[in-house]
Amino acid sequence: MIAATARRLRAKEVSSVELTNECLKQIDQLNPKLNAFITVMGDAARLKAAALDKELAAGHDRGPLHGVPVAVKDLFFTKGVRTTAGAKVFSDFVPDFDADVVIRLEAAGAVIVGKTGLHECAYGITSNNPHFGAVRNPHDTDRIPGGSSGGSGAAVAAGIVAMAMGTDTGGSIRIPASFCGCAGLKPTLGRVSKKGCFPLGFTLDHMGPLARTVDDCAITLAALSNWAAPKPARIDGLRIGRPGNYFFDRVDPEVRAAVDAALRKVEALGARVVPIRVPDVDELNAVARVLLLPEATAALESHLHKRDQFGVDVLALFDQGRLVTGTDYVQAQRLRKIFIRDFNRLWSEVDCWVTPATPTPAPLIGQTTIAIDGVDEDVRLATTRFMRGINVLGFPALSIPCGKSVAGLPLGLQIVGPAWREDVVLRAGAAME
Amino acid sequence: MKDLKKLAEALGVNADDRAVAPLVALEKVFRPMAERLGPADDIAVVLEREDEA
Numbered sequence: 001m002i003a004a005t006a007r008r009l010r011a012k013e014v015s016s017v018e019l020t021n022e023c024l025k026q027i028d029q030l031n032p033k034l035n036a037f038i039t040v041m042g043d044a045a046r047l048k049a050a051a052l053d054k055e056l057a058a059g060h061d062r063g064p065l066h067g068v069p070v071a072v073k074d075l076f077f078t079k080g081v082r083t084t085a086g087a088k089v090f091s092d093f094v095p096d097f098d099a100d101v102v103i104r105l106e107a108a109g110a111v112i113v114g115k116t117g118l119h120e121c122a123y124g125i126t127s128n129n130p131h132f133g134a135v136r137n138p139h140d141t142d143r144i145p146g147g148s149s150g151g152s153g154a155a156v157a158a159g160i161v162a163m164a165m166g167t168d169t170g171g172s173i174r175i176p177a178s179f180c181g182c183a184g185l186k187p188t189l190g191r192v193s194k195k196g197c198f199p200l201g202f203t204l205d206h207m208g209p210l211a212r213t214v215d216d217c218a219i220t221l222a223a224l225s226n227w228a229a230p231k232p233a234r235i236d237g238l239r240i241g242r243p244g245n246y247f248f249d250r251v252d253p254e255v256r257a258a259v260d261a262a263l264r265k266v267e268a269l270g271a272r273v274v275p276i277r278v279p280d281v282d283e284l285n286a287v288a289r290v291l292l293l294p295e296a297t298a299a300l301e302s303h304l305h306k307r308d309q310f311g312v313d314v315l316a317l318f319d320q321g322r323l324v325t326g327t328d329y330v331q332a333q334r335l336r337k338i339f340i341r342d343f344n345r346l347w348s349e350v351d352c353w354v355t356p357a358t359p360t361p362a363p364l365i366g367q368t369t370i371a372i373d374g375v376d377e378d379v380r381l382a383t384t385r386f387m388r389g390i391n392v393l394g395f396p397a398l399s400i401p402c403g404k405s406v407a408g409l410p411l412g413l414q415i416v417g418p419a420w421r422e423d424v425v426l427r428a429g430a431a432m433e
Numbered sequence: 434m435k436d437l438k439k440l441a442e443a444l445g446v447n448a449d450d451r452a453v454a455p456l457v458a459l460e461k462v463f464r465p466m467a468e469r470l471g472p473a474d475d476i477a478v479v480l481e482r483e484d485e486a
Binding site for chain 1: 453
């Protein structure tokens with residue numbers, strides 16, 4: 001989509017000002033229903049678009065994002081523009097500098113039209129925000145878009161922007177991608193600068209795009225980092241792992257069938273689907289939680305005495321963070337190294353592996369438990385259990401749509417690759433989408 | 434995460450089931466792993482890459 005828009009801009013079929021105005025019009029029409037945006041930057045976006053049109057006319061081409069309207073999660077600092085983190089305690093916070101992600105996007109010529117809604121402090125998966133209202137799923141507005149980057153998922157899925165930035169500490173890019181039916185890339189840990197983004201998990205936070213296509217994720221990653229997109233490659237001979245344990249054990253049958261259908265598709269294109277066994281993911285997820293709880297509490301500690309300014313769900317997590325001892329946090333970091341070593345052994349068998357992204361389609365707003373294969377689970381823990389551990393490993397992971405449920409809700413799959421090999425997950429994703 | 438209720442009370446944070454119960458479940462998975470750690474098990478120290486600075 002971004003590449004096609006870039007071609008239209010260069011062919012003078014459309015201008016950045018026209019694209020931006022259309023985008024702002026859609027926000028006016030759809031945001032009352034979806035609540036995808038907390039702040040709209042209309043005037044600044046129009047001025048920026050006009051300047052970018054002039055640049056392009058003068059022959060200064062910044063690349064495929066030049067003149068393309070995008071959005072960023074309201075977790076990224078924007079100089080002079082309110083940045084709330086979806087939290088009441090930051091509702092009047094106006095940064096005096098831009099996040100590195102914002103600097104990179106603007107240097108690439110993107111037009112930032114607004115700041116998207118999120119779960120409070122990016123600490124949850126519903127985006128049902130007690131201070132800024134619930135973000136709603138464009139496919140069914142009674143359902144959550146996922147989170148924490150729910151506004152970004154909703155804005156992309158509704159067709160308002162081609163790309164919206166998210167952050168991912170335990171699935172917060174990939175979950176909204178799965179529930180909203182778009183692509184979401186969590187790059188390798190450290191690939192994209194975190195500077196100027198509110199922290200949640202200091203050693204678990206990743207920054208990445210939600211977009212309509214895998215190619216749009218690749219274009220965005222190239223703008224955000226020093227990663228260079230390789231030339232498109234066929235997937236003949238690509239070894240794709242299908243875990244025989246954990247990831248397909250307790251899953252909505254529609255999700256399982258959709259992921260397996262996608263695997264059959266790439267097999268027909270020449271990839272080899274290889275059965276694998278992964279190390280204990282319940283244990284890996286436990287490590288993830290022991291790491292995140294105190295990191296998140298540390299990140300917000302100076303504000304936590306204002307208890308009445310936090311939602312009940314995030315406050316319970318911040319309290320839990322105080323109950324994890326320093327000793328256990330260190331043990332979790334030591335265990336992390338063992339898990340990275342054990343999971344790295346898989347790369348001798350396969351080039352990437354594929355799992356369901358979320359075990360179910362999007363739950364209803366306000367739903368707290370969900371039945372999967374006859375077992376009632378907490379919605380937050382169920383939704384994150386295929387993703388949370390990947391943040392501990394730091395591997396790149398891509399969520400892409402793989403069909404719809406009978407009820408018409410998007411279903412997603414996740415592709416996980418070796419550290420620094422975003423090219424592999426994007427290549428597999430492009431073949432599967 | 435031992436004696437969680439006592440710790441919660443000592444720290445003056447919420448000690449009700451909503452805060453403590455999930456940690457009791459977490460403890461059951463985490464503790465056996467932590468006890469398996471040996472002296473050779475170190476922390477991975479990662480230096481920031483240039484583009485992270």
